[in-house]
Amino acid sequence: MMSQKTFHNLIIECVTGDIVRQPDMDAIVNAANAQLRIGGGVAGAIHRAAGPGLEEECRPLAPIEPGQAVITGGHDLPNRYVIHCLGPVYGQDEPVAELLASCYRNALRLAEQAGIHSIAFPAISTGAFGYPLEAAARVALRTVADTAPELASVRQVRFVLHDAADQRVHADMLENLDG
Numbered sequence: 001m002m003s004q005k006t007f008h009n010l011i012i013e014c015v016t017g018d019i020v021r022q023p024d025m026d027a028i029v030n031a032a033n034a035q036l037r038i039g040g041g042v043a044g045a046i047h048r049a050a051g052p053g054l055e056e057e058c059r060p061l062a063p064i065e066p067g068q069a070v071i072t073g074g075h076d077l078p079n080r081y082v083i084h085c086l087g088p089v090y091g092q093d094e095p096v097a098e099l100l101a102s103c104y105r106n107a108l109r110l111a112e113q114a115g116i117h118s119i120a121f122p123a124i125s126t127g128a129f130g131y132p133l134e135a136a137a138r139v140a141l142r143t144v145a146d147t148a149p150e151l152a153s154v155r156q157v158r159f160v161l162h163d164a165a166d167q168r169v170h171a172d173m174l175e176n177l178d179g
């Protein structure tokens, strides 16, 4: 299942799938922990697929703060880059929506600097960090759409949702999102 819309020449799409199985994307985004270690969820899947070289490259870049992003190589992943974002812990890190928006803005800024054309995001903070899916989707889609006019290199942003219900929430919201 797939839905797509264009904002200022930026294609935004929402698909159901696995973040480590997006071989056509230049970069994938990690829903990281502050220490940039393996962890569970998205981070576990990315580190397992990338191999131990990723954790080694991450070590000197840690720790990072909520809202911050750092970029590394993709190692054994099919993607050239991984951009690691630390999302806010819901009910703990404040202001929570602003910190989540910063993740998306900072990731896109790093992607621009690296000359990246395509980037895939998971739903940052909506797993272990407890951010309600619909509220997080609203922040994520709005932030990416609002950033579109500033992007020159990034042409395609893909939201990869692990389950179909989450994908539907994003697809419906994308459908109703104003440019």
Ligand code: AR6
Binding pocket: 017, 018, 019, 020, 031, 032, 033, 034, 037, 038, 039, 040, 041, 042, 043, 044, 045, 087, 122, 123, 124, 125, 126, 127, 128, 129, 130, 131, 160, 161, 162, 163, 166
């Ligand atoms: N591909 C796409 N989406 C996924 C995948 C996958 N392979 N696996 C899970 N999701 P989470 P967070 C979804 O917990 O909330 C880690 O342990 C998942 O259903 O990965 O930012 C780190 O080490 C959920 O909707 O990230 C941190 O400590 C979303 O991705 C902490 O969890 C994010 O879930 C970060 O928590």
